[in-house]
Amino acid sequence: MNNLLIHNARIITAQQVYAPGWLLARAGIITAYGAGAPPDTPADTVIEAENLTLLPGFVDVHVHGANGSDTMDASVDALHTMAQFYARHGVTAFLATTWTDSQERITAALNAIKKYMAAPPTPKGAALMGVHLEGPYINRDKGGAQNLDLIRRADRDEVLPWLEMGIIRLISLAPEYPENHWLIRECVKRGITVSIAHTNATYQQARQAFDMGINHATHTYNAMTGLHHRDPGVLGAVLTTPTVRCELIADNIHVHPAAMKLMWEVKRPHHVMLISDAIRAAGRPDGDYPVDNRTVLVRDGVARLPDGTLAGSTLTLNRGVYHFMQATGEPIEHVWQTASLNPARAVHLAHRKGSIEIGKDADMILVNDQLQVHKTIIGGEVVFSL
Ligand SMILES: [Zn+2]
DSSP: OOEEEEEEEEEEOSSOEEEEEEEEEETTEEEEEEESSOOSOOOSEEEEOTTOEEEEOEEEEEEOEETTEEGGGOOHHHHHHHHHHHHHTTEEEEEEEOOSOOHHHHHHHHHHHHHHHHSOOSSOOSEEEEEEEEOSSSOGGGOTTSOGGGOOOOOHHHHHHHHHTSOEEEEEEOTTSGGGHHHHHHHHHHTOEEEEOSBOOOHHHHHHHHHHTOOEETTTTTTBOOOBTTBOHHHHHHHHOTTOEEEEEOSSSSSOHHHHHHHHHHHTTTSEEEEOOBOTTTTSOSEEEEETTEEEEEETTEEEOTTSOBOOBOOOHHHHHHHHHHHHTOOHHHHGGGGTHHHHHHTTOTTTSSSOOTTSBOOEEEEOTTOOEEEEEETTEEEEEO
């Protein structure tokens, strides 16, 4: 029987904060928690939390790579390297995110993810919960660092076999192309979340896309038409449509803190989702890193193509949450959902993950006031200790 008892923690549950509080997990599931001293229960593992804050583990639904590895490496080893890196930075579940590439290379990446999910390697890292397919059905004019030569329209023969694999939870596409509309409907029918992404759509086109079932916006502000007061664009549509959840790269590079604050004012508390959009350079020093057949230059932690285009981030999500707290002036008690429950809901994982509640997976992190991760617990098992 694998019992875990945590005590003397400031516990942020879905309903309230216990300070100090205790929590009990049995066989990987949260079974009880409360205020004050813990009950006299035998436990295999006891953690005296020294007043650190216990949060639900972060759920990163948009992350490409880390620590020298990338989803597009199409290897179980690369995914394992990523999963272990994320766990050290507070992420307990993630979607491996693909990149615009050839049919062969995307298929190879999906095959590796499927293989990994069937038998996750040890030691345990963040749980790989599926795929975020970013591209290739996006708009070249807003392609960012994606491989522009390989951007295309949705093709049944190509994408239906990918959907049939049963591992895609999220698709980022540009909805302004009528050729992509059947795919939006197909995904909605299958319970796959569709996100407006790398898009040059007008306000009207974006609203039509939301009517078709799109309810997610990929790295909001970045690679989409901006807000002009006479031409509100995708950004205006996203911010004023209550059903749309917004991804945000809170690295202070992709988005100014004032724009983060604006999003919080409009979308709080349930429709902001912090993501890292991290690439293989995350956790590694400045240098030149390969992406498909090109090179990303990382200088002072900022990743760019040689022409200056931002190319993902080197952000870790615990830092992103801290930046977001600073940008909004809000304490962690008010913003914790943005990195866990909101993304978990967006990709239909909230019945198991995303908050500290009885019956959910015991995926939790102990952090200090600067969001430095002291311990990561996945399925009731301590997988990282500072
Ligand atoms: Zn992107």
